[in-house]
Amino acid sequence: MTPSQTWGKGFLVPADAEIIVEAEIIPGVRETQNPFGEIAGYYQAEMSMPVAEVKTITMKKEGMMQGVFPGHPEHWNLGGSQRKAVYTV
Numbered sequence: 001m002t003p004s005q006t007w008g009k010g011f012l013v014p015a016d017a018e019i020i021v022e023a024e025i026i027p028g029v030r031e032t033q034n035p036f037g038e039i040a041g042y043y044q045a046e047m048s049m050p051v052a053e054v055k056t057i058t059m060k061k062e063g064m065m066q067g068v069f070p071g072h073p074e075h076w077n078l079g080g081s082q083r084k085a086v087y088t089v
Contacts (some may be wrong), residue, residue, distance in 0.1 A: 011089040018063040023052040 001012040006022040013020050033049040 005058055017060075019057065019059040019065050021054060022056040023054045023057075026051050026053055 002015040003018070004008045004011045004013045004022055011022075013022075029051045030048040031051050033047045
């Protein structure tokens with residue numbers, strides 16, 4: 001663990017993380033999410049969601065991020081083992 005760029009020793013982050021996004025959720029502020037849900041290949045009603053203000057983004061040299069596209073094969077495969085565990089308990 002290492003001190004964060006934004007909050008220092010008061011907030012520790014993983015020293016070996018690929019990417020770290022430090023942000024604050026703004027109290028009482030909400031914005032619309034999913035005004036055009038069909039663009040992502042699925043439909044979901046509009047929702048009022050909290051807003052986060054990004055303070056700092058740090059990463060390893062050539063840090064990697066795994067993206068998952070909702071409603072597509074990688075999305076279902078990623079959650080498959082957890083769903084299997086729930087249904088077999």
